[in-house]
Amino acid sequence: MKVVTGTTMQEIDRRTIEEFGVPGLALMENAGTGCVAAITELCDSTGRAVVVAGKGNNGGDGFVVARLLRENGWQVATFVIARKEEIGGDARVNLERLGDGAVTFCSEPGMLGHYVAALREADVIVDALLGTGLRSEVTGVYAEAISLVNAAGPPVLAVDIPSGIDAATGKVLGTAVRADLTVTFALAKCGHVMYPGVTFTGSLKVVDIGIPGEVTDAAPGLEFLEADAIRPLLRKRERTSHKGSFGHCLIIAGSTGKTGAAAMAANSAVRSGAGLVTLAVPASLSPILEAKTTEAMTLPLPDGDLGYLVNADQAFIDNALEGKNAVAVGPGLSLHPETVQLVRRLVSTVSLPLVLDADGLNAVAGEPEVLLHKKSPALILTPHPGEMARLAGCSVTDVERGRTTAAREFAEYHGVYVILKGARTIIAAPDGRLAINGSGNPGMASGGMGDVLAGILVALLAQGYEPFTACRIGVFLHGHAADMVAAEMGEIGMAAVDVQERLPYACNQLIQ
Template sequence: MPPDSNDSLPTALFTAAQVRAMDRHAIDRLGIPGLELMHRAGAAAFEALRRRWPEAKTLSVVCGPGNNGGDGYVIARLALAAGFDVRAYPVGPVERLRGDAAAAFAEYRNADGPLLNFIPPGFEGAEILVDALLGTGLDRDVADEYAAVIDAVNDFPGTVVAVDIPSGLNADTGAVMGNAVCADLTVSFIGLKQGLFTGAGPAHCGEIVFDDLDTPPEIRLGQAPSSRLLRSNDFALPPRRRDAHKGHYGHVLVIGGERGYSGAARMAGEAAARTGSGLVSIATRASHSPLLNLGRPELMVHGIESGRELEPLLQRASVLALGPGLGQSEWAKALFDAAIACGKPLVVDADALNLLAEHPLQCDRWVLTPHPGEAARLLGLSGADIQRDRFAAASALQRRYGGIAVLKGAGTLIAGPDGVPHVARWGNPGMASGGMGDVLTGVIAGLLAQHVPPFEAACLGVRLHGQAGDLAAAAGERGLLAGDVIEALRTCVNR
């Protein structure tokens, strides 16, 4: 994904119930017939797939028994009128179609639209397959016939377009409900569903296109967003004054680097420096402290073996990055306790989060940056529980521990005290490698040192980290290292 590709989408995200309320508002209060909205949805999806694949001339549509299936019959009818070779595959008896979906089916059949009651291998070689099977109202795991159809869709070798949401994906959480379609393009309507952007959502949606179906903004303004998408112009560092000096940009102290894990502290420190912190120090094990800055002499490295030895460094620092490579030894616990007690702003990551899980406490001065496994320990849940509803997990982390919670992963979430999580779309699978979290810790700490408020620092840090990862991945995702991301940070932070 290009670093700024999500700027074309609205920032406000909603739950499925909120979008259904918008739909009812348009029908009941504004007098827009439901069938008219269905016609608009089908037309929007058809135009989106034609823009993306203008040479295609064969199309198949899998249609479910609800309004999502009705959208599919509209698409099939429009494709037929445009000269496509079309097949529609109803799932479930068409006699059960009701209301607008039944009307859309009748319009398709009245246009002599072909209907097949079985799915042939490979959908007879169609170029585009439209998933109009299940909509946003799914409330249980997909099973039986529907699961088999989704398997057939995912086995299809051509292009898959999902109508509103990939079938089987939870619109609120981004979790897979037993089985889900993997689409190349998802065309979403009325209001953007938050589940498209986190958890399994990014892997199943492909490119996301939004169409408001020409409904007035008032139907969306009547609903408070359940979450928000981050954009590339949200939060930014101001230009530097010509008379600036290093004291203007803070002093980050990285605390970590147990024996065997010194690289984590080094990467966090270097990321803080590349983000623009005026000074960066590292407090680490004395045994490797003389070696830690050999390749980066700008880092000031101190061998520390007790909490008392750490205190002078704490006094000089303006921001702490606590946890990269820290471990959970008695040494780690002593440094953890000293850092928490000193009263400075801090970013808490890695083993510092595991130590926090053992002795929970609240603090408004910190930014917590757990991955799902660490979040599970902090909340006393399993990793699967976290991924089942990442929005709920991020909010629960913030409520329980205070400050800002950054739940890492596909569609990283940033939760602050206002209760509206922000969602970041930057980043790529190449970043699934060691040290990436240490880099993020350093980036956020470096921004805090430059006087960026905590929530803004977390959002901006996640964005810069993801953009740098995307820039570094231009040479390929496999083999992408945390150090490559650090090198790309300077470009991204100066955009």
């Protein structure tokens, strides 16, 4: 599903009206009609509706809803949080069509509060206060109206987007309506699917209002990853396949106290379909990893019983790259100075598809310019917000304020793929393509989940998936497996190994 920002949607509307000759009034009428159809599905019969409208086009959509509901036999009260003279354009036309007698203007503080009983007694409240063009924080009478709508009790249908939600980021701009159902037009907006906006949106319904497909197709947007988007990307296996058909990946990982990270990355690569997996680890830890991994092969790297990788391991790794299809570096590696130097050299010398995770990312964060000298044709970084902040030289607050922007700008500048983890993980390609993941749950907030993801990604690269495709499949599959675990045992106490062991089941469910 394609999602766009509010700014992009405004440009889509402009092109539709100016270049394709579709009247704005027609778009507004179709928008209101779509909302009324959704209300009819939501409510078993006609009843009492309250429309709370603003002065802009979102309010104009609300006026259409009020008029059409009345024509369908509803009792409708419409409250406008503005003065009549503030309303212009297409919204004013639809206000006039509704008629002054059907509207109560509540432009001053406290005025809407006189009608709390009407809000509480409604069968549905229609939020048509503020649309996708909102940029600043909600204050004054609009904030008061949102508070009264949220406190009223009846189901709330939001027109286009819940009032107060930033359509580009999902951020709450001061306060926001908590909708049970949101009816949006032509395309979903980023604010509908990104947190915290997703929690205010309720169920989301996208309706066609007559915007030409060539306009929406040409508009820049992000791909929201759902099961239907992933299914066509997964390849079924030929009956004559053998282990050589699905690649050989090398995972460079592990240090004293962090053997679990290395094991989970290797075992997850096996569970994600890699034909062969080799796990390169400090030699002193190899016996431990051989006990923790059965299908994966181990490659002991001389470490002088130090428990971490050293500079001298470069030559051994170079030899190990022969015959491999993809490499992952980082799970549980440690940040010993020699290990850090080794990681940086690997980034500048490995010419295979490469996943850089965990301590691999932290090693590069001290010298991010090494990414500009990479040899890999496809370098995937998997930072959480803290790691992203260290890589980009900014604060975690800066990253979280604009997750999409942070991932896109870093990916484009450094020529890498960025998987910015978190609720609604962002995937950014160096050519500007963007995706937002729709799978996963809070049970994944536990140690080791990133190691599982690293194993999934390197396995997909080894199987020959195009890098952006591997990123999208990997991130969604990771969250989907976790969703299956949550459905079986709940979110609390979910372990990374639980997700690792559900990977084949998740893949099987998606590929059918």
